[in-house]
Amino acid sequence: MEAIAQSPARAVKAPVFRICSITGLRVEANAEMLIRANAVVAVIFLAIGGLFGLSVALTRWPAVHLLPAEWFYIALTAHGADVLLFWILFFEVAVLYFASSTLLNSRLAAPRIAWVGFALMVVGALMANVAVLQGESTVMFTSYPPMQAKPHFYLGLVLFAVGALIACMIFFATLVIAKEEKTYEGSIPLVTFGALTAAIIAVFTIASGAIILIPTFLWSVGLISTIDPLTYKLVWWAMGHSSQQINVSVHVAVWYAIVAMVLGAKPLSEKVSRMAFLMYILFLQLASAHHMLVEPGISSEWKIFNTSYALYLAVLGSLIHGMTVPGAIEAAQRKKGFSRGIFEWLRKAPWGNPAFAGMFLSLVMFGFIGGISGVVLGTEQLNILMHNTIYVPGHFHGTVVAGTTLAFMAVTYLLVPLYFKREIILPGLARWQPYLFGFGVAGISLFMMGAGTLGVPRRHWDITFSDAQMVYSFSPAAFLMMTLNGIAAVIASLGGIAYVVIVVGSILFGKRIPDGKERAPFEAPPVGNAVGQYGNAGTFHLPGTLVLVGVFFLSFVLYYYVNWKYLAQVWPLK
């Protein structure tokens, strides 16, 4: 390892850096260890939570019906906490440290405190898992009162949140240090800006979580007599939904990072992309309303304003990224000479590179599946059609799994060589992994959405009502959808297992990458040689991107109004 000592004026101990031979990025030792630890724990929780998810899907596959009822609800609670919260947040902490320390060429602030934050997150996550598996905290991820879990369930979540908050503070402090010590010139990179967006939203989110989970914890130990269920929902979702906006901000930043590292693509316009991130900060907190659209005692004015993020301004942010990211790819590819016709740039993209393939699938699926369904679901009156049906998990598997998780898997193929100095093993399997996982998840999302439009409820052990007093018979189409969902879940799980095997195998057995020479099996050009001006300079003719966003826009409009047509057939309500 090549250790280069820097001499910042104020640091007591000089930070230790090494240079990554593949990317040319300078990696600081403390940041490296913390990123490794967070990423490894993230993957462990993905593996555990993923298996719980598979068991849930196999139980809801009518012909398999794997778990007994009690275990089904336990597995579903654990699945939500482990993948939606623990996998994603541990990975996001790693991305925050990457975007601050590594991209800004800076030492990481207060590494000891960062380790304390990490320890709190681990302890909290384990505590919540123990509580759930003990069987007396089967309250689902959302834990709506008056249903009550054991105190250590809430305490685990609170500890985890405090740890995550510390990680955000370390990130902010690193930005300050980097600025102070002038480790970079000008403004922070776009990817860091996206991470900053995420960290700012995270502070709001974690504060909301504390405001509701601390009283709920006190209620569970008997110090508070009641928790109002409506208030709980409002504040809990200020954490629960806003934290999905952290995920969006981070995975969009990851998209930009991947297209930069793999293709050398530049943002079309720094101004536009940054404005789009800014819109997330300004408007995403309103998303709690998405969960309040069919609740008693809330005015329609409040619902309409908040559910639309104030005139859809946060959606506008995502729509902008939805054009600027493929636009950046097209511009970069055309500069390389893939400029014949409308789509040569896309056909000749590096589809065999799992970092790129995963990123592009994530982009397309997040937009077409997760994004469109999310807007439809979040429309005040349309929500009556789908609230709490399995359409809802269909939607958020499109955003959080096909979008966020797939993007994180994709960037792992770049982070393992960068931080573990190992080559990716099984490159043949790695090539296929994003497709296996991506198409599996697309199936999960679409089939759950299909079942949801037929009224199939979420979080439900038995839609045949075999031991119920009254029976409702779902149509055969609903059972078919749940079967297809099970099959898709198996495919996605194979993709997930492949990912875990490749990552763990690479970290343990991958060929060591000596500093300075070898390259990973993917063509990641050295990043030290950024040239030119802003990304659109000279090549701003992007017909392919225009066609792509046109197709997207048409699908969006059509699907949106098809759902209004369905609504018009429902019994009149007022």
Add this chain to the structure above:
Amino acid sequence: MAIHPPVTRIWWREPVAKMEIFWIAIAFAWGLVMFSTMVAWHIWGEQNLANEAYRVNPEAYVARVEAMADKYKVREEGDSGVPVVHPPPGSDVYLLARLWQWWPVLELEKGKSYRLHLSSADWQHGFSLVPTNINIQVHPGYEMVVTMRPSESGTFGIICNEFCGIGHHTMAGKIHVVDR
């Protein structure tokens, strides 16, 4: 590149290409259209939830449901003898959600409006009318009033789609809609 500081230091003065402005304008306009659609549906659409709701003591609510069931009971249904209630059109109809049933069974007349009251005796439940697809969250301590006009006859299921404990998947009820 996106992983480097912007090359142009004063990046907020960079020109923005026409294509980007064009797309932003379309996306913004589409947001306004979607926003207006929700508002317009309140004016011209027929499927909107009322804002009418009250705080209610769960026991008092149970008593009211039982009083209505006694008054308008027409028969019993099923092995457990759940009452079937036929309230007069236009009246206040009370439906109770509790672990783990929707009580009582309602018999309504097609094309007539009813003020349907919804509340829970214990935990949160999810009123899900299938296959019609009307889904409303039911909270203990809150009584929501929805004016509903069944537009088709037949037997409809009410299932619970908010997780409410180990018997959640057995929680089902019925609404019969009859021609009159």
